[in-house]
Amino acid sequence: MYAQMIKSEATEDDPQRLAEFQARIDAGEKIEPKDWMPEGYRKTLIRQIGQHAHSEIVGQLPEGNWITRAPTLERKTNLLAKVQDEAGHGLYLYCAAETLGVSRDEMTEMLLDGRMKYSSIFNYPTLTWADMGAVGWLVDGAAIMNQVPLQRTSYGPYARSMVRICKEESFHQRQGFHIMMAMVKGTEAQKRMAQDALNRMWFPALMMFGPSDKDSVHSSQSMAWKIKMNTNDELRQKFVDETKPQADYLGLTIPDENLKWNEETGHYDYTEPDWNEFFEVIKGNGPCNADRIEARQKAWNEGAWVRDAMMAHAEKKRGAKANGAAQ
Ligand code: 3HC
DSSP: OHHHHHHTHHHHOOHHHHHHHHHHHHTTOOBOTTSOOOHHHHHHHHHHHHHHHHHHHHTHHHHHTTGGGOSSHHHHHHHHHHHHHHHHHHHHHHHHHHTTTOOHHHHHHHHHTTSSOOOGGGGSOOOSTHHHHHIIIIIIHHHHHHHTGGGGOSBHHHHHHHHHHHHHHHHHHHHHHHHHHHHHTSOHHHHHHHHHHHHHHHHHHHHTTOSOGGGOSSHHHHHHTTSSSSOHHHHHHHHHHHHHHHHHHHTOOOSOTTOEEETTTTEEEOOOOOHHHHHHIIIIISTTHHHHHHHHHHHHHHTHHHHHHHHHHHHHHHHHHHHHHHO
């Protein structure tokens, strides 16, 4: 189905319809599942929403890793709730993508065979408890920075799913910051752990916003369609500007000697991440890519009987209903 949609892309879009569609977008109207849309718009949304959904699901792995080792019952319940929220986000987003004519099974298969991506950040390991603080603070913080504007994205189901997701991500960011606050007020060793987590997570967090604008393939068309509301660099800058005072409050040092306030621009100057590393990670060569895909593959294989049982049950119910109607 997805392959057929891609094939028909060039044939369906006549200039008149495209102009009318663009006028709706420019007027700030929401596009809904049954509305006509260019195939490129549909395909871009499937790519972005699907990738986003996969990120929420794969993103459970580095944190799930710490549930049994959280230091207190309260931290454990908070982390458990957060990881469950991420599963919920993945499900809303898969549902939003399904309204575009792709099934969740197809998206999962594309994730497993490498045709679809998930966020680069989840290919880094979470080595200490302080990483749970840094992930909440920086990773969920970066996710919110990117996702708040997406509440105004042009595709109705995506925009609506973002409203609830952003509320929950905001709780996640705070629980991460709270962990960091506890660590920096703790022993010298705990403070060192917090600094070490920041040192390792800072540049991968900056990479979450995607390549620099000059290398972003999709930004200009996605912004014209209001699928994206900001460029990658705009959001990255906003994240740096908001996060630096938070690091100062914690008494931690962002691992970037060039991070300085620039009076002229009214923003912090900062060092860009190592883009070679980023492209290697999204090609599958990051520290944890193989583990993440292996874990998803295992879950997919082991869940096959559940999917089969549910399909059989639905089939049986449909049969019973049809028989009832015939009598
Ligand atoms: N990780 C993996 N791949 C990335 C990436 C990242 N951080 N940033 C960019 N890419 C990929 C793109 O998918 C594209 O590859 P493709 O053509 O094969 O799909 C390529 O790099 C070029 O990048 P572009 O800038 O042209 O791509 P986009 O216009 O799609 O912009 C984006 C990238 C800013 C991430 C955009 O897709 C987006 O805003 N997505 C929605 C938000 C999202 O997916 N967030 C996931 C964050 S994690 C999360 O929310 C979980 C929470 O629990 C923390």
